[in-house]
Amino acid sequence: MTELISIRDFESAAREKLSSMAYDYYRGGSSDEITLAENDAAYDRLRLYHRVLRDVSERDLSTDVLGSRISMPVLVAPTAFHQLAHPDGELATARATAAAGTIMTLSTLSNCSIEEVAAVGDAPLWFQLYVYRDREATRGLVERAEAAGCTAIVLTVDAQVWPTRERDVRNRFHLPNGLQMANLMPAGFDEIRQSHSDSGLAHYVVSLFDPTLDWSDLAWLAEISSLPVVIKGIVHPDDASLAVEHGAAGIIVSNHGGRQLDTSVATIEALPAVAEAVDGRIPILVDGGVRRGTDVLKALALGAKAVLVGRPILWGLAANGEEGVGEVLEILRKEFDVALGLCGCRRCDEVDRGLVADV
Numbered sequence: 001m002t003e004l005i006s007i008r009d010f011e012s013a014a015r016e017k018l019s020s021m022a023y024d025y026y027r028g029g030s031s032d033e034i035t036l037a038e039n040d041a042a043y044d045r046l047r048l049y050h051r052v053l054r055d056v057s058e059r060d061l062s063t064d065v066l067g068s069r070i071s072m073p074v075l076v077a078p079t080a081f082h083q084l085a086h087p088d089g090e091l092a093t094a095r096a097t098a099a100a101g102t103i104m105t106l107s108t109l110s111n112c113s114i115e116e117v118a119a120v121g122d123a124p125l126w127f128q129l130y131v132y133r134d135r136e137a138t139r140g141l142v143e144r145a146e147a148a149g150c151t152a153i154v155l156t157v158d159a160q161v162w163p164t165r166e167r168d169v170r171n172r173f174h175l176p177n178g179l180q181m182a183n184l185m186p187a188g189f190d191e192i193r194q195s196h197s198d199s200g201l202a203h204y205v206v207s208l209f210d211p212t213l214d215w216s217d218l219a220w221l222a223e224i225s226s227l228p229v230v231i232k233g234i235v236h237p238d239d240a241s242l243a244v245e246h247g248a249a250g251i252i253v254s255n256h257g258g259r260q261l262d263t264s265v266a267t268i269e270a271l272p273a274v275a276e277a278v279d280g281r282i283p284i285l286v287d288g289g290v291r292r293g294t295d296v297l298k299a300l301a302l303g304a305k306a307v308l309v310g311r312p313i314l315w316g317l318a319a320n321g322e323e324g325v326g327e328v329l330e331i332l333r334k335e336f337d338v339a340l341g342l343c344g345c346r347r348c349d350e351v352d353r354g355l356v357a358d359v
């Protein structure tokens with residue numbers, strides 16, 4: 001087997017192990033997959049002005065996000081259905097993420113339950129929330145996340161209308177027998193069935209997710225939970241300002257990894273204007289297309305406190321379970337450490353705007 005030394009190597013290894021339905025579900029985006037490709041390409045277009053002749057013999061990659069100290073500015077993004085990659089599913093991801101000293105965000109649509117994943121250890125765990133039309137079921141999810149010890153709610157706001165993910169339509173995407181969405185069992189919304197004409201997931205979301213969600217629902221969330229709310233799915237600076245005004249504890253600049261609105265702006269291109277609008281009032285995170293340590297550095301330079309990675313974690317999990325997720329996180333750590341040092345920085349807070357060329 002080829003040695004797995006980069007995130008791309010892990011993707012190739014994962015592809016060999018996964019069914020084509022699972023690989024396409026993980027890999028794919030919406031429509032023409034333009035945003036999906038742009039998320040990566042926009043990082044590749046950015047050039048660094050590295051700094052020299054500073055003592056970088058000692059480097060500290062750790063940072064703080066919402067009161068948690070993490071070992072590096074890389075978190076795990078919420079992604080659904082980890083048991084499509086490995087039988088241990090989200091439990092394996094949680095163990096590897098905890099061992100790496102960072103935060104996992106658990107998807108509403110996980111195969112393992114909030115309680116099982118939270119029981120893995122003491123590492124901080126965030127819970128990603130999709131708001132269902134059934135608000136009592138939604139409240140149940142939030143209350144369970146809080147009771148299980150999750151330290152933040154990540155409210156995903158870019159999925160109120162479902163786009164066509166053509167790969168999933170062609171594959172008639174569904175959850176294989178035996179896999180369910182453990183968090184939704186009490187509400188009876190735990191299965192994604194095969195549809196004869198569409199992606200089963202599209203059918204599920206359209207019938208169950210709440211398209212009426214709006215800014216006033218942040219007050220509703222604050223009523224039912226005392227957890228900080230991080231809003232995921234913002235790219236417009238005006239929405240970033242509204243998020244601050246409505247009490248968000250943080251923002252994730254995200255286009256859902258190119259899976260929602262196709263031709264939406266690449267997230268690293270959206271970040272500077274969002275950072276300007278937020279003006280340091282709340283932390284900004286960014287996801288989409290982070291595949292190298294230099295990408296992490298570019299995100300920090302343009303105003304992010306940290307990044308999240310989605311697919312790289314799934315590639316690690318599919319390639320080699322818990323160990324694979326750990327290896328993926330260590331690759332990113334090592335690459336970011338090199339990028340930091342070669343840019344003349346010893347700590348995350350020394351990374352500044354001047355390191356990235358204007359494009």
Ligand SMILES: Cc1cc2nc3c(=O)[nH]c(=O)nc-3n(C[C@H](O)[C@H](O)[C@H](O)COP(=O)(O)O)c2cc1C
Pocket residue numbers: 025026027039077078079080107108109128156232254255256257258259287288289290308309310311312
């Ligand atoms: C297979 C897959 C499933 C996802 N499931 C969710 C989800 O359940 N909830 C959510 O908020 N975002 C979900 N996302 C989006 C990710 O949280 C994240 O925004 C995206 O993957 C980041 O891009 P990257 O994969 O290029 O790192 C999913 C992404 C992928 C690839």
